[in-house]
Amino acid sequence: MNAPCPPQFEAFDPRILRRALGNFATGVTIVTAHDGVGQVGVTANSFSSVSLDPPLILWSIDKRSSSYAVFERSEHFAVNVLAVDQIALSNQFAGPHKDRFSSVPVRSGAGGCALLEGTSANFQCQKYQTLDGGDHWVLIGRVVAFEDNGRSPLLYHQGSYSMALPHRERQRLPERSAGGSRERLADHTYYLMTQAVRSYQQSYQPEQIRTGWRPGEARVLMILDAGRPLDVSSLVQETDMPLREIEQTLEMLRGREFVQSDGGYYQLTAAGAEQARKVWTLAQHFEDKVFSRFEPAQVRAFKDILKGVIAATTAPID
C-alpha cells in the first residue's frame, strides 16, 4: 500500500502574503527585556491577548532578531502599548540599536524591564512558554503587573500608522432623547468632525483602491511628485510609514520603473509622475464633488477653520 501523500502547500510569495496580512489592523507595542547585563526593546505589532485566567498574552519575534538573545535569557518582558502620538518611538525601536533608548525616559518594571512613558498601557510579564512559530519565536507571557492609562492607541494598517475614530454605527444617536441631549451632541464639533471624516473616508476609499495603490503607496507617489529627490529618512518623516515599509514600497516602485534612485535619493520617473497625477486627480475630483454644493469662499473658510482647529489642539489648550 502506498504511503499517504503529504499535503501539498502553496508556495506563497512572502511579500504578497505579508501585504494581505496587513489588512488586519493592529496596535503597535514596544516589547522590552533586561537580562541583568543589558536591555533590549523591539517594536512589535504581533501582540495579542490570549487568556484571562491565567492572565496570558503573546507576541512573536523574528528568529533572526539580534535582540532575541536577551529575551531568551530574561525571565520577564514588558509590552508597552503605544499611544497615537508615539510614531517616533515606534520607528526608533525598529531602527538602529544604538539609538533605541537614547533620550527615552523609562522606569523599571517587573524583572527590570523598561516601561516607557506616555503609553496607552503596559503589561509586565513573566515568561510562560516559548513556541516555535516557523521563522518566529512565539513568546507567551503571564501578566504579573500592568498599567492602564487609557490613551488613544497608535494603530498599524496596510503598512501605515493609523489612528482610531469612533465608528459611525457606534455614534448613531437615539431618535429621542431627554432634555435635547441628542440635538446637543449632533451639533457638537467633535461629533461632526469624526462623522465627516468617517463618511468621507468610507466613500473615498473604494475609489482609491480601484487605482491599485494602497493609501501608503499613494502617499509616497504624491510626496515624491513634489519633484525634490528624497532619501529614505525624509520619506519616513513625511509619510506615516515605518522604514521597512518605505523601503519595500520603493523597491516595488523601482521594480515597476515608477521610481529611480541616485546616491540614495529617490525621484519619480515619467511613468511614476503619470501614476502620481492619476492619484492627485482622483483626490481632487472627489474633493470637488463633495464640496460642489458650497461656495468657494465657504470652502476656503472651512479649510482655514480646520487648520485653526489643528493648531489650537496641537498646542495644549489652557
Ligand SMILES: Cc1cc2nc3c(=O)[nH]c(=O)nc-3n(C[C@H](O)[C@H](O)[C@H](O)COP(=O)(O)O)c2cc1C
Ligand atoms: C510597526 C512594526 C511592527 C513590527 N512588528 C514586529 C514583530 O511583531 N516581531 C518582530 O520580530 N519584529 C517586528 N518588527 C520589526 C522590528 O521592530 C525590528 O525589525 C527589529 O527590532 C530589528 O531589530 P533587532 O535585530 O534588534 O531585533 C516590527 C516593526 C514595525 C515598524
